[in-house]
Amino acid sequence: MTNNFVFEPDLAAKKIYISREFNAPVEKVWRAWTEPALIEKWIAPKPWTAETKTWDFTVGGVWLYAMVGTDGQRFWVYALFTAIENGSAISTTGMFCDGDGNPVAGGPKSYRDTKFLSIDGNRSKVASVITFEEESTIKMFMDGGFKQGTGASFNNLDELLASE
Incomplete structure (x- = not known):
């Protein structure tokens, strides 16, 4: 089955729209996004952890985590949970x-x-909108892979x- 990955930047609005389906x-x-032992297994692109x-x-509440490179270098991220709808939505400031x-x-x-939606075939869809304060920040994210x-x-x- 296709995963229908959508990644649409809107530089003028300083937003990135992302959606992805999962089997x-x-x-x-939801569990994979909300249990740290699970999220650590997938959130970092390999070979990062x-x-x-x-x-x-x-x-x-806060999620403080590091993306760790193969050389041990750490990039720390702070995510403040601003809204949670159990099983269906999460909002953060990062x-x-x-x-x-x-x-x-x-x-x-x-x-x-981020919204979590049930779709046909016992599948799900995750849809996120990321909003940036500065145009330079969205450009940095886009240029940084x-x-x-x-x-x-x-x-x-x-x-x-x-x-x-």
Whole structure:
């Protein structure tokens, strides 16, 4: 079955629209996005890995994690959960930070709204809108391989969902 990966940047609106279908029920996909032991298995494009330092999946809670390169280099990300609709939607504010969760001074911020939908055939669809404060930030993401990394991460998620 096709996964229907859509990645549509809108530079004028400073938004990226992303959607992807998965061959698993929405409950299983939701778990893969909301349990740190599972999300660490797919979120980083290979050969990178992800390590969670803090996980508080509540509105106002924080997910502090690192994308870890093969040389051990860590890129820290801080995601503040701004809204959660159990089983169907998550909103976050994200930024780069240090290992203690302190934002990078003058660093970019993004806002992500993600919806989880059941579709025919006991499958699911995840649809996200990422909004950036600055045009330079969306350009940085686009030039930095964000589309390719997102596609690779979703392929990792396919593998995880098939094995769980």
